[in-house]
Amino acid sequence: MKRTTCLAVLLLLASYCFGAPKNIILMIGDGMGFEEVRAASIYSAGKVGALSFESFPSKGEARTYSADSSVTDSAAAGTAIATGKKVNNGVISIAIPGYGDDLKTLLEYFKEKGKSTGLVTTSYLTDATPAAFGAHAENRNDLGVIEEWYVDRTQPDVLLGGGKGMDKSAAVSAGYTVIDDVAGLESLDTGKTGKVAGIFGSGTLPYESDGMGIMPHLSDLAATAINILSRDPDGFFVMIEGGLIDKGAHDHNLKRNIGETLEFSKTVEAACSWAKKHPGTLVIVTADHETGGLKVTKNNGKGKYPEVTWSASGHTGVNVPVYAYGEKAELFKGTLDNTAFYNLLTTAR
Numbered sequence: 001m002k003r004t005t006c007l008a009v010l011l012l013l014a015s016y017c018f019g020a021p022k023n024i025i026l027m028i029g030d031g032m033g034f035e036e037v038r039a040a041s042i043y044s045a046g047k048v049g050a051l052s053f054e055s056f057p058s059k060g061e062a063r064t065y066s067a068d069s070s071v072t073d074s075a076a077a078g079t080a081i082a083t084g085k086k087v088n089n090g091v092i093s094i095a096i097p098g099y100g101d102d103l104k105t106l107l108e109y110f111k112e113k114g115k116s117t118g119l120v121t122t123s124y125l126t127d128a129t130p131a132a133f134g135a136h137a138e139n140r141n142d143l144g145v146i147e148e149w150y151v152d153r154t155q156p157d158v159l160l161g162g163g164k165g166m167d168k169s170a171a172v173s174a175g176y177t178v179i180d181d182v183a184g185l186e187s188l189d190t191g192k193t194g195k196v197a198g199i200f201g202s203g204t205l206p207y208e209s210d211g212m213g214i215m216p217h218l219s220d221l222a223a224t225a226i227n228i229l230s231r232d233p234d235g236f237f238v239m240i241e242g243g244l245i246d247k248g249a250h251d252h253n254l255k256r257n258i259g260e261t262l263e264f265s266k267t268v269e270a271a272c273s274w275a276k277k278h279p280g281t282l283v284i285v286t287a288d289h290e291t292g293g294l295k296v297t298k299n300n301g302k303g304k305y306p307e308v309t310w311s312a313s314g315h316t317g318v319n320v321p322v323y324a325y326g327e328k329a330e331l332f333k334g335t336l337d338n339t340a341f342y343n344l345l346t347t348a349r
């Protein structure tokens, strides 16, 4: 081999081994603060530090304030993570304050790079967190606008979540295979299928602790999404949200809150084992904000709910955890702003 050819091959190998992550799995526990993690770990193992992502090599925390409040909502926090820009509470990936232009999201960025994209949530698909990645709306309650963005514009290859605000016939017209229960999910040929919209029920998915009935678990949804998206030789970007951790905390319902955090942890564990087998994959786990002002006051042992106090009826402004595993995981440590994810993910080389 000529020296120049040899050099070219080496450079190619180096860019493959040390380049930007090929696959990005961004996992958001909505409302999952440090104390939510602690409560779920104590319940499941009788000790702290037992959840799957707590043993990730890179750990840090993220500030969450929005453009107009020290306490963010999921729209502004989702927008900060998805676009790298702070906006007012309630705004979905539009520059408000600012000129009101659409802010490019991670999903749009990676789609332009040729990657497959997906949005997965236990909340409804048009809820604020997935919307911040796949839509632009002045108000998070404009579910019709958000739904139109998904089916007409951003068209993620995989949409899996609760059905509120989604129109099955519009998804079919846009070329999606539509499924609506766990049997439909299991019947998919993930090695062949085109775009898939799992539109489950007419609200959110059920809470784990209430029983899932004919509805799939978050871990089922995530596995299906990764199987479909990973067929793309250019790689993929997927946002997977434990969307009901927050809703359990709003109601100060510890059983529901912990049940959702544990299913989220199980989902992260599966994503991480997939990443181990597929070098070039980055798994990031974080939250958009904490909910409820939860504080664990007593460990009652494995399988028993810890004693806790709740100090807020809604969200709080405390920093949230960040964990990363895999390609370029080392970038996600220390104290970050929630706007840092976009820049780190779009500039990683």
Ligand SMILES: [Zn+2]
Pocket (backbone or CB within 6 Å): 031, 074, 246, 247, 250, 291, 315
């Ligand atoms: Zn909330």
